[in-house]
Amino acid sequence: MLSNIGIPGLILILALALIIFGPKKLPEIGKAFGETLASFKKSTNDMMNDHETGEKASETKHDNQL
Numbered sequence: 001m002l003s004n005i006g007i008p009g010l011i012l013i014l015a016l017a018l019i020i021f022g023p024k025k026l027p028e029i030g031k032a033f034g035e036t037l038a039s040f041k042k043s044t045n046d047m048m049n050d051h052e053t054g055e056k057a058s059e060t061k062h063d064n065q066l
Contacts, residue, residue, distance in 0.1 A: 005013075021029060 017029075018026060
């Protein structure tokens with residue numbers, strides 16, 4: 001659905017955001033969005049690393065039992 005937006009759609013969305021929030025608020029919103037995205041990415045990576053570590057530990061435990 002979002003892949004069909006295209007360049008004209010993005011320009012329209014940015015123009016509407018500029019009209020609604022104003023030029024002073026837009027950088028603050030962008031910064032907050034970027035920080036939120038970075039935090040989400042870090043949490044996801046931490047979860048994936050914990051999951052991989054857990055799998056390796058269970059494999060080692062299983063190998064030791066044999």
